[in-house]
Amino acid sequence: MTSEDDPIWETLLGLSRFASLSTMAELGCADHLADGPLTVAELAGRCGAHAPSLRRVLRHLASFGIVERTAEDAFVLTRHGARLRGGVPGSQRAAVRMLGEHAFWTALGSVPETVRRGRSVFVERFGPLYNYLAANPDSGRIFDDYMVARSLAVIEGLPRCYDFSGVGTLIDVAGGRGHMLASVLRAHPEMRGVLFDLPSVVPVARECLSAEGVAERTRFVEGDFFDAVPEGGDVYLLASVIHNWDDADATRVLGSVRRAMGSRARLLVLEYVLPDDDSPHLGKDVDIRMLALFGEGTERTHSEYGTLLGKAGLAVSRVVDLPGQAALIEAVPV
Known part of the structure; x- marks a missing residue:
């Protein structure tokens, strides 16, 4: 089966790709790879990860251009993967981490129930968003970084x-x-x-x-x-x-x-x-997040x-x- 010209299949594949991106962002892989290629064992040691599991994620990331294999068991960042480093211009790490954060991920997965009941599952389970972020400062800091990164082009x-x-x-x-x-x-x-x-x-x-x-x-x-x-x-x-x-x-x-x-x-x-x-617009994607949260x-x-x-x-x-x-x-x- 191919995803070409098939929006449903392309979306299904996107979930797996996001899971791999989220893993890379959460473990800080891009920061560890910033100075050059590492073997899977070396990267796993620096990230505190299980090497065989990390190898599978890196293999997947290499298939859509985030890392590149340099040897049998070593990988290096591509220019796309470099945007998952923290604290660099154009970094997208906070955006990926925020959307993969437990409560946010739960909210997006609960949109069917939110639509069925007309009430946000996120709000019912975790409380209003800003109260949740205040009570969970690690998530709050990621959210703040995400909002700045998302808004940088508009700010400038x-x-x-x-x-x-x-x-x-x-x-x-x-x-x-x-x-x-x-x-x-x-x-x-x-x-x-x-x-x-x-x-x-x-x-x-x-x-x-x-x-x-x-x-x-x-x-x-x-x-x-x-x-x-x-x-x-x-x-x-x-x-x-x-x-x-x-x-x-x-x-x-x-x-x-x-x-x-x-x-x-x-x-x-x-x-x-x-x-x-009904023309495409980024705001329509954002609107579903608003519905969820x-x-x-x-x-x-x-x-x-x-x-x-x-x-x-x-x-x-x-x-x-x-x-x-x-x-x-x-x-x-x-």
Whole structure:
């Protein structure tokens, strides 16, 4: 049987390939192979792995170009496999580790039950995602690294793709560690920023923005965006926030921002904006993860965002494409 032109078979093969990638990422094989080829026994010793089992995984990885055999029982990284090293530009190790993390893997495998019952199995078994990550700091660190790696192209592309000239104050609502805000502030030395997030998040953001060299131009505000957000911004940013919530809660968040906005302020919603037709889009794959992890969180189409923003007293003025099929929805008060 061949996978050529067969999306079902190709997907089935993909599960096995991911299992091998996950093994390589979790054991840190790419880091150990960074300086050149190793025999299976040498690599197993460094990884703390069972050599015969590792040999089978490496043989599989070699079949789709992640490692390459250099001798009868030795392997070396390919350029693709090098992206599974940690701490290197373009690393995908955290992404692979996060999707292979026990609770995440359970969530994806439980999508049929989530769809049957209309409730996320992940939430029922492990609790809300961010509570789970807080209670499991190792997973939380992997998740943070994954989010930064996943967003790197968008972080770097945001100040290039959107014209922030003339903006005095940018308020990053639920700004997390502040990477988006830092990218814009570095590109616009005259701008000042406000990072608004939960009390547990702000100290980490302060450290990150200090490391980025922009903390002196940033005001840090603690709070809950369901209650209120800081006033006085020329531009408000909601990056990867709205997709975490169903329409009712998303409207509450947008309503809080709208109440804080002046008549000439702008809101930027950074999300995947799905096409209204059935054409392929990365956001549709991400949406299934949202279904698994949040249940009610969802990616939305252009028209769905228009409707959602309208309920909060905002109107879409334009949509700007960003790297990685992400998009920036600009909205203004009505």
